[in-house]
Amino acid sequence: MNLTILGCYAATPRTFTNPTSQVLEIRNRLFLIDCGEGTQVQLRKNKIKFSAINHIFISHLHGDHFYGLIGLISTFNLLNRNNDLTVYGPTGIQEIIRLQLKLSNSWPQYGLHFVELSSTEPEVIFEDEKVMVKTIPLKHRVYTNGFLFLEKTKERKLNVAAVQEHAIEKCYFQNIKNGKDITLEDGRVIPNAALTFDPPAPKSYAFCSDTMYTETILPIIENTDILYHETTFLESEEALAEKTMHSTAKQAAMIAKKANCKQLILGHYSTRYDSIKLFQEEAKTIFENTVLGDDGATFEWQ
Amino acid sequence: MNLTILGCYAATPRTFTNPTSQVLEIRNRLFLIDCGEGTQVQLRKNKIKFSAINHIFISHLHGDHFYGLIGLISTFNLLNRNNDLTVYGPTGIQEIIRLQLKLSNSWPQYGLHFVELSSTEPEVIFEDEKVMVKTIPLKHRVYTNGFLFLEKTKERKLNVAAVQEHAIEKCYFQNIKNGKDITLEDGRVIPNAALTFDPPAPKSYAFCSDTMYTETILPIIENTDILYHETTFLESEEALAEKTMHSTAKQAAMIAKKANCKQLILGHYSTRYDSIKLFQEEAKTIFENTVLGDDGATFEWQ
Known part of the structure; x- marks a missing residue:
């Protein structure tokens, strides 16, 4: 299992920071999680094999998590993609994409499918013989899901x-x-x-962004190996975090600790702070094995 | 009058090339023309004063000319813009933007207005005491307009x-x-x-992209000082240009010559060629005062 973070900064794309998007590879399957503006350029810069992405998961319909989706779908078409592509995201995402493809008279020649989500209960949205994906209902200003990726147990x-x-x-x-x-x-x-x-233990990865601190996710992500949890703010801005329904680094660490995760990756940083190391320092006071996500960072787990 | 080209390459954004967008400044008014994905980052990189853009002109609804619009509109909101913003573009553009703002529950607090275009005749779409903007109906695969910017005569x-x-x-x-x-x-x-x-002669600028070779635009752009005309292909791909309803460098130069323009700026290059200098060489055989547009290029006319 490996992860490439294409972007992990909050709000708008800037010259040197990108909005949320990441590629998770589990047993040769490439899953794209969120797709902020500029994701297709980030895919190129990070030398990800575009054509191998068959499943895209969109957490919520704030622009910094999906404005790059229509461009990627269009580019797949220009690159003469043949494989089907399935987009999982909140109800409404299909209408947004279809309207733009209709008005530009450019419906793709590959199979484009949508799985629209509206449940506030966790549900299995993808499953094959190697991987299962479940939603993690989050608490944010609009309907939002995290995603739990579970590798299936290999044969003995x-x-x-x-x-x-x-x-x-x-x-x-x-x-x-x-x-x-x-x-x-x-x-x-x-x-x-x-x-x-015994076969090697199956790996699991939970993506939780954007969300305020909520313990309702603990039973869903319990014992997950790797937790990516948003930390838009530091504890000093806790009131602002609550108001905007985001999390602090300390809150992200508390979730990782209470859910008994092995590792915490931080991301979705506000650009108001001088250094993202401040997020790591704060989280480590609660949960030691905290690492910083960053644009272009890659992680591999054996 | 000055022009900053934010992007001038065809099709998809890539690591080092950007889709169409440019900022034209005439007598302290900033006009944004087209808005491909990543335009807001290009505005930052080129140090354009975001907040001074009050009018955005969209030529057509192909992604490389407008996928960055929703992100820019959202970012204006995050930056606490107060001034009204007016978007001029083909019918449908309002529905695309409104749907996304509705689903993300983020209607801007500034005044956002749309002027939807559907006429196939040239029309005045903007006018104040210093500048007038007319449409230039173009011939492309979808409904497309170029834009003619006319400075008004200054006082004696x-x-x-x-x-x-x-x-x-x-x-x-x-x-x-x-x-x-x-x-x-x-x-x-x-x-x-x-x-x-006599006051200095008023300046004029015509933006023509995307379009196949069409002499119907000649009466509209006749004697225009500066013509930006697309050249997706070279003459060697003339058949492909006709099929995809784009132009060659030679055709762009013929338009500049027949319309009696003073200067031709080329852009909207296919990335299939080794060097964009090939476009300039080809155009110069017809029209000597041809310059190459490029991402980040700026032009100033006194």
Whole structure:
């Protein structure tokens, strides 16, 4: 699993900072999360393979999270994309995109699909044999979802020595990897645990932006490996954070701690502060394993 | 009159090239022409005073000419703009912007007005005491207008020596500048031409992008000082230019020559060519005073 942050600054795009967008890769699937203005240029600068993005998740309809979507959809068309593209986002996103494509007389030749979200309960919105994606209902000024990406458990690893010891034939290997016990010709049953090792633990990633501090998300993101949580402000602006329904660094850290996450990545910084290190310093007082997201930053987890 | 080109490349924004947008300043009025994705960042990079832009002209509803508009409108709001903003563009532009502002629950606190265009005849769409703006109906795949900016004639310049010679009092000066003759106390009439010099000739600027070669625009732009004309392709791709309803450099130069313009600025380059100098070389074979537009280029005319 790896993450490339294309943009993680609040409000407007500026000369050296970009609004929210990131690419999460899990087992060769590329998921684009949010798509602020300029995302397609950021994809190019970060050398992401455009065409491999088949799923785009939009948290909410504030401009710094989706104004780049229509441009990306249009560019996919200019690049002669063939693969289907599915956009997951709040109700209304389809109307916005369709209206612009209609008026520019440029409906794409690839399959463009929308999954519009309106539930305030967590729900599974994507699932295949390797990855599942759930919504994380957030609290913001407009309808907003975070997204929880759950890698599915891989098959068990064959204990080659044990299998050879019992002279088990190759045709049974897939069953063993799938967790089945084996009955030998002499009638003895070899339990699966004696023939396999545990697979690597599946990874999980939770994206939570934009939101005010809310403990309602804790049961959804409990034990998630990596939490990306917004911190628009520092604790000194806590009242402003509450008023604008954003979070402080300390609040983000409290969520990471209470949800028992392994790592916290911060982002969605207001540009009013001299250095984003201030966010990390504040969060670390609550949750030690806090790292700073930044435009162009990449993270990899084995 | 001066011009800053924020972007002048065709199709999609890329790492080092920007889609169409330019700022024309005429007698302290800032007009924004087209607004591709990333325009607000280009405005910052080129140190344009955002807040002084009160009029935005959109040629057509292809993404590379207007996808940056919604972001700029939103950013104006975040920057606490107070002045009214008027957007001139094809019918439909109002619906696109209003829908997005409604769904993001962020209608601006400043006055936002739309003048929707649908006529295929040239029309005056803006006029004040210093500048007039007319549409230039173009031929493209969707409804498209160019824009002709006409500076109005300034008042005549006082011939100070002549005025002193006739001992004319100050209270008559404004009448003289306005072109009136003066009757002296002894009954003699001094013609205005003896008391004033001609004012500097008013400047004019025509923006024509996107369009295929069309001579129907010649009567509208005849004798215009500066013509910005698109050249997506070179003559070697003339068939492709015709098919996609764009122009070649040679065709842009022919328009400049036939319309008796003083200077031609090229832009809207396809990124398929090694160097934009090829466009200039081709155009110069027809029209000598051809210059290359480029992102960040500025032009000033006295």
